[in-house]
Amino acid sequence: MVFNWFKRNKGKAEEESGDTSASVPESQVEPAPPTPTPQQGESAAPPEETPVTEAALTPAGTIASASDHAPVAPSSTKPDDDTRGARSEADAEAPRRGLFGRLREGLRRSREQISASVEQLVLGKKVIDDELLEDLEAILLQADMGVAATRDIMDRVTQRVRRNELKDPAALRAAIRQALLDILQPRAQPWTPAKGQTQVLMMVGINGAGKTTTIGKLAARWKAEGYSILLGAGDTFRAAAVEQLTGWAERVQVPVIAQGAGADSASVLYDAYAAARARGIDLVIADTAGRLHTQGHLMEELKKVKRVLAKQDPGAPHQIWLVLDAGTGQNALQQVRQFHEAVGLTGICITKLDGTAKGGVVAAVAKALPLPIRFIGVGEGVEDLRPFSAEAFVDALVAETGS
Ligand SMILES: Nc1nc2c(ncn2[C@@H]2O[C@H](COP(=O)(O)OP(=O)(O)OP(=O)(O)O)[C@@H](O)[C@H]2O)c(=O)[nH]1
Numbered sequence: 001m002v003f004n005w006f007k008r009n010k011g012k013a014e015e016e017s018g019d020t021s022a023s024v025p026e027s028q029v030e031p032a033p034p035t036p037t038p039q040q041g042e043s044a045a046p047p048e049e050t051p052v053t054e055a056a057l058t059p060a061g062t063i064a065s066a067s068d069h070a071p072v073a074p075s076s077t078k079p080d081d082d083t084r085g086a087r088s089e090a091d092a093e094a095p096r097r098g099l100f101g102r103l104r105e106g107l108r109r110s111r112e113q114i115s116a117s118v119e120q121l122v123l124g125k126k127v128i129d130d131e132l133l134e135d136l137e138a139i140l141l142q143a144d145m146g147v148a149a150t151r152d153i154m155d156r157v158t159q160r161v162r163r164n165e166l167k168d169p170a171a172l173r174a175a176i177r178q179a180l181l182d183i184l185q186p187r188a189q190p191w192t193p194a195k196g197q198t199q200v201l202m203m204v205g206i207n208g209a210g211k212t213t214t215i216g217k218l219a220a221r222w223k224a225e226g227y228s229i230l231l232g233a234g235d236t237f238r239a240a241a242v243e244q245l246t247g248w249a250e251r252v253q254v255p256v257i258a259q260g261a262g263a264d265s266a267s268v269l270y271d272a273y274a275a276a277r278a279r280g281i282d283l284v285i286a287d288t289a290g291r292l293h294t295q296g297h298l299m300e301e302l303k304k305v306k307r308v309l310a311k312q313d314p315g316a317p318h319q320i321w322l323v324l325d326a327g328t329g330q331n332a333l334q335q336v337r338q339f340h341e342a343v344g345l346t347g348i349c350i351t352k353l354d355g356t357a358k359g360g361v362v363a364a365v366a367k368a369l370p371l372p373i374r375f376i377g378v379g380e381g382v383e384d385l386r387p388f389s390a391e392a393f394v395d396a397l398v399a400e401t402g403s
């Protein structure tokens with residue numbers, strides 16, 4: 001199969017070929033946090049120097065300080081309390097179909113785009129010829145599936161055409177769905193905290209990708225499932241970032257460890273981990289400041305956080321997830337590669353799929369590196385974070401029928 005569309009649109013194809021200057025939405029290019037010296041956090045971290053006080057485990061929604069907060073009542077982390085505050089009544093009672101409905105609704109723009117294009121493509125056509133396949137290729141690229149996933153899908157589809165397995169153009173839809181499923185299935189690896197082990201999940205990503213919001217949603221989900229959760233306010237760059245996280249902690253009713261803006265991020269997260277270990281909390285979810293993958297010194301800061309946490313347990317942080325904004329386009333692939341190279345990712349969350357018609361980017365990310373896609377965000381609500389399921393995603397992205 002000759003990919004004529006690739007030839008005609010060489011520029012777009014090159015975006016994926018390693019060009020790190022690919023554009024990032026302007027809103028995401030925020031001023032950089034100050035560069036820490038490597039020694040700062042590492043020397044400030046030992047618990048003797050920064051003792052974790054009772055009051056450091058504050059009621060949610062407040063910045064930790066030894067003087068003005070009472071310790072969290074042990075009962076507040078009991079599973080019995082879990083559904084309170086985290087989800088609205090309607091959400092909690094939402095039937096399973098309703099949850100899939102949210103996913104479908106979230107992916108509506110992408111589905112309409114892909115389905116309408118495929119529908120138009122096969123309309124009135126009797127045979128699957130080269131021209132039709134070329135147009136299909138263009139549709140996949142326009143959905144932001146990226147060069148590698150598009151090529152993969154096209155290879156699978158053309159092989160089936162050659163083997164006469166696809167009887168008519170209408171059969172293409174099912175073939176696309178199957179090819180997408182084959183790409184996505186290996187990436188669907190759910191993760192849940194382990195009880196009684198005090199693990200750390202660190203969230204990283206560029207500015208505005210959805211890290212803090214995703215942390216809030218995850219805390220709500222896992223608390224409702226009976227895990228004890230503590231949030232660590234490692235984004236110390238802006239006071240508003242600390243407030244945003246403590247706001248989520250209040251909403252979800254989980255404790256948070258925070259210091260004021262300007263504090264050393266590694267030190268705050270070290271304290272959060274120490275406090276969680278002391279209390280036998282299942283999981284610390286660590287927020288970090290947004291940073292561009294191209295800003296080497298800020299990537300060094302993340303490495304420092306890792307080193308400092310590992311002083312308490314060589315396995316910490318146990319999970320490091322990159323949060324990607326689905327609207328970032330093919331630049332997402334550079335983010336995956338560079339964050340992975342810097343800190344060693346163990347998972348990916350893709351947010352704001354509801355805000356784009358380019359949901360195909362999930363397939364592009366799946367092809368970029370063999371990293372698990374843990375959760376996808378399809379809205380701002382606490383329920384709008386779904387564990388990634390290849391089947392549910394494909395069902396929501398590509399309509400089964402043309403109607
Ligand atoms: N529509 C929609 N909005 C989302 C989703 N996830 C996050 N957002 C919104 O995206 C915006 C940025 O989210 P944050 O969680 O603050 O992003 P961040 O990565 O923590 O940003 P920085 O701390 O500045 O690096 C907020 O307005 C969120 O409500 C999603 O899945 N869908």
Ligand SMILES: [Mg+2]
Pocket residue numbers: 211212213235241287288290
């Ligand atoms: Mg944030």
